[in-house]
Amino acid sequence: AKETGKARCLVYSPRTSGAPEHDISLEAAMFQAVREGEFLLYYQPIVDAPTRRIQGFETLMRWKHPTLGMVPPVRFIPIAETNGLINLLGAWALKAACVQLKQFEEVSKRPLYISVNISPRQFRNDKFLEVLDHALAFSGMNGSQLVLEITEGTLMIDPVHAESILVKMAERQARIAIDDFGTGYSSLAYLKRFPISVLKIDRAFVKDLPDSPKDGAICNAVLDLAKHLGLSVVAEGVETEAQLDYLDQRGCQYIQGYLTGKPMPAHAAMAALKEDLYA
Numbered sequence: 001a002k003e004t005g006k007a008r009c010l011v012y013s014p015r016t017s018g019a020p021e022h023d024i025s026l027e028a029a030m031f032q033a034v035r036e037g038e039f040l041l042y043y044q045p046i047v048d049a050p051t052r053r054i055q056g057f058e059t060l061m062r063w064k065h066p067t068l069g070m071v072p073p074v075r076f077i078p079i080a081e082t083n084g085l086i087n088l089l090g091a092w093a094l095k096a097a098c099v100q101l102k103q104f105e106e107v108s109k110r111p112l113y114i115s116v117n118i119s120p121r122q123f124r125n126d127k128f129l130e131v132l133d134h135a136l137a138f139s140g141m142n143g144s145q146l147v148l149e150i151t152e153g154t155l156m157i158d159p160v161h162a163e164s165i166l167v168k169m170a171e172r173q174a175r176i177a178i179d180d181f182g183t184g185y186s187s188l189a190y191l192k193r194f195p196i197s198v199l200k201i202d203r204a205f206v207k208d209l210p211d212s213p214k215d216g217a218i219c220n221a222v223l224d225l226a227k228h229l230g231l232s233v234v235a236e237g238v239e240t241e242a243q244l245d246y247l248d249q250r251g252c253q254y255i256q257g258y259l260t261g262k263p264m265p266a267h268a269a270m271a272a273l274k275e276d277l278y279a
C-alpha cells in the first residue's frame with residue numbers, strides 16, 4: 001500500500017479478509033473511496049474550561065462520498081474494523097494528524113496537542129508501534145504532543161499485550177486517554193495497572209447536566225477519582241453554557257463539544273486558532 005502524509009488518504013486497495021455480514025455495497029464503496037482519496041480528517045477543539053483557549057484537537061475521520069454525501073464514522077468505522085481496512089485508514093490518520101499539528105502550531109505559536117482515536121484492531125496490530133514511530137519521525141512531532149484515545153474494551157481484550165504496548169507508548173511520551181470513560185463493562189482496576197493520563201467523560205453523562213442529579217454525581221465521582229489519581233479529564237459533548245459552568249465549577253479542566261467548537265476541516269481549525277491568538 002502506498003500512502004501520503006497529506007490531507008487525503010490515497011492508497012491502493014489491500015486484500016480483504018473474510019465475508020462481513022454488513023452492508024456489502026458500502027464496504028465495496030469503501031475500497032473505492034480509499035483509492036479515490038475520499039477520506040478526510042476533521043478536527044474538534046479541546047479547550048481549557050476557564051479560559052476557553054484551544055489546547056488541542058481531536059482528529060475525527062470523515063468520508064465524503066460523491067453521491068452518498070458525508071457517511072458518518074458510526075457507519076464506516078465498524079466495517080473497517082471488521083475487514084481490517086482500519087489498519088490502513090488509522091495509519092494514514094495518525095500520520096496526517098501529526099503533520100497537521102505542526103501546521104496548527106505555526107499558527108498558534110504555542111504548543112498544542114493532537115488526539116487520535118485508535119480502534120481495538122489497530123491497537124492489537126503487530127505493526128502498530130512501527131506505524132506510530134513512522135508518524136512521529138515523518139512529522140517531526142514530539143511524542144509528548146500526541147494523545148491516543150482508546151476505550152476500556154481495547155485494554156481488556158488482552159490486558160497483558162495492552163500493558164506492553166502502553167509501556168512502549170509511554171517510552172515515546174505519548175499519552176493515553178480512556179475514551180467514553182464509564183460506558184464499558186470493565187472494573188476500575190485497569191486505572192491502577194496501566195499508565196493512563198486522561199479520562200474522557202462520555203457525552204451520555206454530560207448531556208442532561210446540570211439538571212440530572214445522577215449524571216452530576218457520576219461526573220463528580222469521575223473528577224474526584226481523576227484528581228486523586230493525577231489524571232486529566234476532558235468532558236465530551238458539551239453543548240450549553242450551563243454544562244460548561246457546571247463542569248468548570250467542579251474542576252473539570254478540559255471541555256470538548258459543539259459549544260466551544262464543532263469538528264471542522266483543518267483550514268477552519270486554523271482560523272479558530274487565529275481568533276484564539278487575538279482573543
Ligand code: C2E
Pocket residue numbers: 044059060061062072073074077090093117118119179180203236237238239256257258259263
Ligand atoms: P468519539 O471518539 O467518542 O468522538 C466524539 C464524537 O462526538 C464525534 O462524533 C463528535 O463529532 C461528536 N461530538 C463532539 N461534540 C459533540 C456535541 O457537543 N454534541 C454531540 N451530539 N456530539 C458531539 P463522530 O465524529 O461522528 O465520530 C463518532 C465515533 O467514530 C467516534 O466517537 C469514534 O469512536 C469513531 N471515530 C471517528 N473518527 C475515528 C478515527 O479516525 N479512528 C477511529 N478508530 N474511530 C474514529
Ligand code: CA
Pocket residue numbers: 058117149179
Ligand atoms: Ca474519541
Ligand code: CA
Pocket residue numbers: 179180200202236
Ligand atoms: Ca468519546
Ligand code: CA
Pocket residue numbers: 180202
Ligand atoms: Ca463516543
